[in-house]
Amino acid sequence: MSNSPSDYTPRPMSNRTTYALGAVALVLILLIVFFAYRWGSGEAEVRNDGYGSVRNPAVTAALQSDGGVRLGLPDAPKTLEIYEDPICPGCGNLEHLYGQELSQKIDEGKLAVRYRFVNFLDPKSAAGDYSTRATAALQCVADSGSGVVFSKFHETLFTTRQPEEGSDLSDDELATIAAEAGAPASAGDCITTGARVEAARTQASGAVDDLKAALEGDAATPSVFDVATKIDVQNQGWVQQVAP
Known part of the structure; x- marks a missing residue:
């Protein structure tokens, strides 16, 4: 070789x-x-895009003594607790991405949601009190009892009509949006007269304290809890996992 x-x-x-x-x-x-x-x-992609807000007329909105609003069928087996500030961009994003999926689960009776509204972003609004006034408006609409109306109003305030930080909506604008969602005239009067503002301020401050306790000193929104367990909302399948 x-x-x-x-x-x-x-x-x-x-x-x-x-x-x-x-x-x-x-x-x-x-x-x-x-x-x-x-x-x-x-x-992330919008979940159940096209479903919209709650549509089941049997779903109720219940204004509770601490200022929270429970949205769901009376016998829903599970209740999630969602802390949010009306001007919080992350809260708007949560509603944009998962609000329709939550609405379908609520309509199906698989879960209810208890909204806890906080107001620590009041200083970020033009008038310095938007979070409180929007919380009061949400309570005024919830007091009518219609889950369909409250869900539509809530969806609008946190998505298409959510003001950017540094701006806000007037009480008249809030009342108009409530009327467009189907709220009765009494809800509009409640908003424009500021009937619930001082109570909402106190209750929202209490919700901040509860959120700090749940998060061991922090007060970040949005925060979603299944009883005492904080849910990772970065996991896009979280709604399906808590309510298959």
Whole structure:
């Protein structure tokens, strides 16, 4: 067997081939960066998009003594507790992503939701009291008892009509939105006269204290609890998991 060197001499790679391989490598790098960004950004899809707010007329809204509002069928086997501030962007995002899925579960009688409204973002609003006034408006609408009306009003205040930090809605605007959701004239009067504002202020402050206790000193919204267990709402399947 000959040990002489091979006479084969590799042909140099053409510039065209080099450029082509470089282009492929660049495309792969860009794809990796793109998908890494999408993954890291936590971009989520709207759940049950198209369902809308609660539609079952048997669902009730019940204003409770601590200012919370329970939305659901009377015999729902599970009640989630959701802490939110009306001007909190994260709370608006929670409603945007999961509100329709929650509405369907509520309509089906699989769960109820007890909303606890807080007001620590009052200073972030133009008038300095929007969170309190919006909480009072939500209570005024809930006091009518209709789950369908309250759900629609709540959905609107936290999505399409949620003001950005630094702005707010007037009481007249809140009353108009309530009327558009189907609330009776008495609810509108309750909003425009500020009948529940001082009570709402006290109750929202109490909800802040309860939230701090549940989170061991922190007061972050939105926060969702299944009894004492805080739910990870970054997990897109959380609603289905708590109410299959």
